[in-house]
Amino acid sequence: MYETVLFDRDGGVATITLNRPEALNSFNRKLHEEFYVALDRAAEDEGVRCVVLRGSGRAFSTGADLRSVTEVEESPDLGSYLRETYSRLVARMAAIRKPVVGALHGPVYGAGLGIALACDLRVAAESARFSMAFVRIGLMPDAGSSFFLPRLVGLGRAMELAMLGEELDAGEARRIGLVNRVVPDGELEATVQELAARLAGGPTVALGWIKESLYRSFESDLSTALETEAAGQTVCGRTEDFREGVAAFLEKRRPRYAGR
Structure with a gap:
């Protein structure tokens, strides 16, 4: 190929x-x-x-x-x-x-x-x-x-x-x-x-937002960075991985992230 x-x-x-x-x-x-x-x-x-x-x-x-x-x-x-x-x-x-x-x-x-x-x-x-x-x-x-x-x-x-x-x-x-x-x-x-x-094996959606937010931070002011965090956290908070991460924390075990 x-x-x-x-x-x-x-x-x-x-x-x-x-x-x-x-x-x-x-x-x-x-x-x-x-x-x-x-x-x-x-x-x-x-x-x-x-x-x-x-x-x-x-x-x-x-x-x-x-x-x-x-x-x-x-x-x-x-x-x-x-x-x-x-x-x-x-x-x-x-x-x-x-x-x-x-x-x-x-x-x-x-x-x-x-x-x-x-x-x-x-x-x-x-x-x-x-x-x-x-x-x-x-x-x-x-x-x-x-x-x-x-x-x-x-x-x-x-x-x-x-x-x-x-x-x-x-x-x-x-x-x-x-x-x-x-x-x-x-x-x-x-x-x-x-x-x-x-x-x-990590929370893929969150990792993607981490990458984007850190790159954006060099070109933005504080208010823009805070809004990027809020927008990203809205998306991350609706993922299966967030629910799994919280459950794993409460159950004192390692999380099993699916990337979704």
Whole structure:
């Protein structure tokens, strides 16, 4: 079905693997198209309650395949290219009302880092290396990096990473808040799957509202945030999962959420 991604579903967890290992999972047009289709598939499948994003081979992703970007013309319209590719992907990732977990290893560079930042949670292997590499080729950050990066690490650190393009190891990425967890390479898959299973077993509607409300909070005032909470809580309070959560609390047992 796909040439450049792998799609696997195990219970409530859908795993999307960027699968251009010979090119360190750099993005060409085909990968953009197939990744979007895979995201859409995971978003629309009611049985999927968590999405994992990973890369095959030696890297998560080194960003854009520069040959594919420049092969048509010497001075391409990169703005139009972005609107058709990364901007669309990042917007879709943010709009999915389910947790998206990034499993990161090896190089996570440029727009590959932008895609990683668009995940809701990020688990890194000790081998992971991170760089806002755009400035090295005379570009500004894209793929949502200008939105997510300062929100995760602060404005001053984001300026440093974007303007210098220096590489960070996994430990430093964890220290500054770029990733949530760092684990040995051999434990990455098991750690991510355990986390994804936990999220997939959670109250999916509530998790979707958590995601949306936190993203909205950066662009809203207090009264808007309070109204978003009220609107979300109205929906969550009518779910089976809320009733189950209350019953489990009163009965002193673990809840069994159905995602509804």
